[in-house]
Amino acid sequence: MPQAILSVYDKTGLLDFARGLASLGWRLLASGGTARLLRESGVEVTEVADYTHSPEILGGRVKTLHPAIHGGLLARPTEEDRQELLRLGWDYIDLVAVNLYPFESTIARPGVTYAEVIENIDIGGVTLIRAAAKNHERVTLVCDPADYPAVLAEAASGGVRAETRKRLAVKGFRATARYDTVIAEYLSRN
Numbered sequence: 001m002p003q004a005i006l007s008v009y010d011k012t013g014l015l016d017f018a019r020g021l022a023s024l025g026w027r028l029l030a031s032g033g034t035a036r037l038l039r040e041s042g043v044e045v046t047e048v049a050d051y052t053h054s055p056e057i058l059g060g061r062v063k064t065l066h067p068a069i070h071g072g073l074l075a076r077p078t079e080e081d082r083q084e085l086l087r088l089g090w091d092y093i094d095l096v097a098v099n100l101y102p103f104e105s106t107i108a109r110p111g112v113t114y115a116e117v118i119e120n121i122d123i124g125g126v127t128l129i130r131a132a133a134k135n136h137e138r139v140t141l142v143c144d145p146a147d148y149p150a151v152l153a154e155a156a157s158g159g160v161r162a163e164t165r166k167r168l169a170v171k172g173f174r175a176t177a178r179y180d181t182v183i184a185e186y187l188s189r190n
Contacts, residue, residue, distance in 0.1 A: 003072070004095035005029040005048070007064055007128060009102065010145060011037060017097065017148040018043045024155055029093070031056065031063040051090075064124040069093065073131040077138045095140040095160075096132040097148070100125045100179055107186050114190060121183055129172040136169035137162070143172045 004026050008014055011034070018028055018038055030038055031048035038045040049055050052066040072093035075081040085091055101122040106112060132141035140160045142151050147168060154160045 001025060001027050002094045003027045003029065003091060004097065005064065005069060005073075005093050005128070006034050006038070006045075006097045007031055007048075007125060008034055008097060008099045008145075009122075009125070010099045013145040013148045014038075014097070015041050015043065017142075017145075017152060018045075020148075020152040021095070021155065026095070026155075029069075064128055070127070070131050073128070073139055074135050075138075076135070093139065095142065095151075095155075096128050097142045098125050098128045098132075099143055099145070100129075100175070103179060103186075104182055107182075117186065117190075122179070126176050126179065129176050133169035133172040136165040140165050141168045141172045143168070143175050147171075 002025070004021055006014065006018060006028060007030060014034070014037065022028060022043055028038065028043065028045045029048055029051050030045045035045050035047050048064055048066070048069065052068040054066055054068075056063045068088070068090045071085055071088070072090055073096065075085055075092055082092065101120045103117075103120050103122070106120040107117055129141060129143050132139045140151060140155075142148060151160055151164070151168075154164055
């Protein structure tokens with residue numbers, strides 16, 4: 001059964017995408033507000049904490065940063081890697097839908113404090129993007145809700161194509177590069 005992790009700040013289009021994946025037989029993992037929205041909307045979802053057997057910690061700062069998640073994303077499409085994951089009680093994660101905390105809109109708010117800005121530096125999301133993008137040979141990254149319909153259509157038609165996975169990986173690396181640049185520029189001025 002293919003497996004996806006959904007961890008999004010911007011929930012635009014998420015329910016339709018998640019329902020579409022579920023109807024195709026995908027197992028869905030999610031954390032925090034994403035899991036809550038899916039569950040409340042009747043979409044079957046496994047909490048990341050239940051999958052990893054590790055609770056969210058530090059007030060939600062650490063949710064998806066776990067070997068069960070990143071091993072599932074970074075595992076190569078080899079029997080050796082798959083068996084290692086299975087021995088640990090995990091499996092491949094084949095798709096990541098993720099978008100980042102709104103750092104730019106946070107720093108644009110009048111009166112925003114430095115502490116608020118720092119809390120809006122996304123760590124787990126960036127790490128999910130980079131892991132999925134690095135392993136685009138096997139993993140599909142969706143970091144823009146505008147890509148949900150096309151990815152879902154390909155998934156329904158036999159699987160997301162290699163050229164689509166690569167295009168989405170490039171989009172992910174560009175998104176994290178831009179995100180890091182904005183953060184670095186803000187921190188250098190403040």
